[in-house]
Amino acid sequence: MYEIHGVCEPRYNAVREAFARNFEQGRELGASLAVYQxxxxxxxxxxxxASRTTGWRRDTIALLASATKGLVATAAMVLVDQGRLNLDAPIADYWPEFAVSGKAKIPLRWVLGHRSGVVTVDPPLTMGDIGQNGAVSxxxxxxxxxxxxxxxxxxHCLTMGWLVGEVVRRVTGQSVQRFFATEIAAPLGVDLHIGLPADSDRKVADLxxxxxxxxxxxRDDPELTGLNRAICDPGSLFHRSTFGSIAMKGDLLAAACIPQAEMPSFGGxxxxxxxxxxxxxxxGEVDGVRLLRPETADRARTVEASGMDLVLRCHTSYGxxxxLPGGxxxxxxxxxTAFGHAGVTGVFAYADxxxxxxxxxxxxxxxxxxEGGDARVRHLVEATHRCAAT
Structure with missing residues (x-):
């Protein structure tokens, strides 16, 4: 038996019921769910x-995997809102060394929209490289x-966070981890991190x-046939952009558990x-804090790319x-109008x-x-949508 803790307004009871049903039907081990309106x-x-010996608590945190990209995107769009970054400016304007090998004209929005083509690293990065100042850039x-x-x-499975992170560093003088912590997480008072906090061992859920x-x-979904083939093919662009771009044994998420490792594409x-x-x-405004002006939020969710994804080999849409919804x-x-991000850990978050x-x-x-999308989260998203629309 799993006890559900927390609060839920009566109008959202269907969301609570869907959350409880995931446990009752054996789909869930531990989880947290939140909705703002x-x-x-x-x-x-x-x-x-949260583990074999501990229950999930209100302050339990978990690895976000690629949902971390939503945090990185938020940092970038905050700088756009402040006029410190230009989505249409070439990345080389901020990072001159990037201009070689046909990359001189790649604008920031192509990286954010997964259109830059910079998806692989050859030779692959080692954990020593990732921990060494400047090696990844x-x-x-x-x-x-x-x-x-x-x-x-x-x-851009691995590279999106590093590419955007380097631009953020060039503009602000801070890592994207530090910028997010001081300019976004602190004003909002949230327990969100790009990178694992060094003091968080006691409350991080076991994956x-x-x-x-x-x-x-x-893998039964016919829309994922191409992706399933790519996962099994060491020569595929999917394989080359993930396991072929980091030289390490075991699960890539194991590296995200190292507090000093800066992996902003999946290490939050x-x-x-x-x-x-x-x-x-x-x-919108939350307790006096609004991160983006309405026009900048509209730019964040503007379609940058949609259709067959050359890496995932299925339909994807990105702002x-x-x-973005679709696929x-x-x-x-x-x-x-919704926009958000999923992660292989099962995480999913969005704004509507x-x-x-x-x-x-x-x-x-x-x-x-x-990346997310399983029955557990589908039921929760659909229940939330129905409740919010009433």
């Missing part, structure tokens, strides 16, 4: 196990695009991979309450650093400007899909 919390729930400056920049799109049965079921940590609050502050990576039906909603779900049982 019109700048205030209407749902904050948690339950289950030098490798990316020397990298060659995998396709003609701007002519196609493909998920549990999906079973073989769950993985096989997750946090809880649903913090994520939902951040996404709510992207589209400026955020996933198998976006779970469930919701407003067409139409209904003034910030939503986040953070579990510790990893998804059977490559």
């Amino acid at each position: 019109r700048g205030r919390p209407v749902v904050e729930l948690w339950g289950g196990r 030098r490798a990316l400056a020397a990298a060659r695009p995998a396709w003609m920049p701007g002519q196609a799109h493909g998920y 549990v991979p999906p079973t073989v049965e769950q993985l096989l079921k997750g 940590a946090g809880n649903a309450a913090g994520l939902a609050r951040m996404y709510a502050a992207l589209i 400026r650093g955020f996933m 198998p990576m976006w779970p469930g039906s919701c407003s067409p 400007p139409d209904h003034e909603v910030g939503f986040a779900y953070v579990p510790n049982r990893m998804t059977e899909l490559i």
Whole structure:
């Protein structure tokens, strides 16, 4: 039996029921869920196990995997809102060393929209490189695009966070981790981090991979046939841009557990309450804090790329650093104006400007899909959409 803790306004009871049902039907181990509407919390729930010996608590955090890209995108769009970054300016304007190998004209929005082609690192980075000041930026400056920049799109699995992070560092003098912590997390008072906090061991939930049965079921989706083939092909662009770009043994997420490792594409940590609050502050005011002006929020969700993804080999849609509805990576039906990000840990978070909603779900049982989108989160997204629209 799993006890659900927290609060839920009566109008959102269907969301609480969907959250509880995930546990009752054996889909869930531990998780947190939060919804903001019109700048205030209407749902904050948690339950289950954070580890074999501890229950999930209100302050439990978990690894966010690629949902960390939403934090990086937020940092970039805050700088755009402040007039310190220009989406249309070549990255080389901020980072001159980047201008080689056909990359001189790549604008920031092509990286945020996964159109730059800079998706692989050859030779692959080692953990020593990642921990060494400047080694990653030098490798990316020397990298060659995998396709003609701007002519196609493909998920920048590892490189998006490093590329945007280097631009942020050039403009602010701070790492993207530090900028996010001081300019976004602190004003909002959220337990969200790009990188794992050194003092967080006591409250980080243990990740549990999906079973073989769950993985096989997750791969039944015909929309994911191309992706499933790419996962098994060492020569595929998916394989080359993930396992072929970091020289390490075991799961890439193991590296995200090293506090000093700066992996802004997938190394973040946090809880649903913090994520939902951040996404709510992207589209409205939350306790006096609004991260973006309305016109900048509109730019964040403007379609930058849509169609066949050369890396994931399925339909994807991207705005400026955020996933957009459409294709198998976006779970469930919701407003067409929504924008957010998923992660392989099962995390999913988004903002819905139409209904003034910030939503986040953070579990510790990893998804059977490559980026979120499984039945657990689909049920929660659809219940939230129905409740918000009434």
